[in-house]
Amino acid sequence: MESAAFWRLVEGARAEAGSDTERAAQVLLRRLCALTPDEIERFEELWFHEQDELYRWPIRDAATLLLGAFGDDDFLAVQDWIVSHGRQITRRVRDDPDCLVELAPDRHNARIDWFCGLPIEAHIAATGAPFAMDGSCGPDTPAGIPADLTDKALTRHRFPRLTAYLDANPWIERPWQRHVVGREIR
Secondary structure (H helix, E strand, O other), X not given: OOHHHHHHHHHHXXXXXXXXXXXXXXXXXXXXXXXXXXXXHHHHHHXXXXXXXXXEHHHHHHHXXXXXXXXXXXXXXXXXXXXXXXXXXXHHHHHOHHHHHHHHHHHHXXXXXXXXXXXXXXXXXXXXOOOXXXXXXXXOOOEOOOOXXXXXXXXXXXXXXXXXXXXXXXXXXXXXXXXXXXXXXX
């Protein structure tokens, strides 16, 4: 399986499911089950590669603005969520993390682990057994340097679209705001 076939599977599942991310995962699993065991393994390798490409501080910072604070496991789910939206959005977010705002209508699905383990499930369905896990699990830490999201001016400059989204949605916590004994400190 080459990159083009990988993206056809991902984008085809998303196109069939529309904006329903849970359904996109179900459709993708069904499509993976139709592949050979070798194709399923290659799909997983390509998925991990795309996930690794998104394992960067600027993307994590952008996701923190859109979704609020989260841990490492949640960031893996966020990376999967981004990849599930297809090649164009994945590339745009990788090249300009502020583009993550384009996924705001689906933000409620970002932390749900819809896509983790789909290739293994498909492989078990095809062969009766999971495939052996070998090789690298990806980088230990995100690439780049984290931004100081508590610096309101810098954050607004670096992520203008995301901070405009925050301005339009005051119920989302801003990293530059901290609550201490019921008082807001800026």
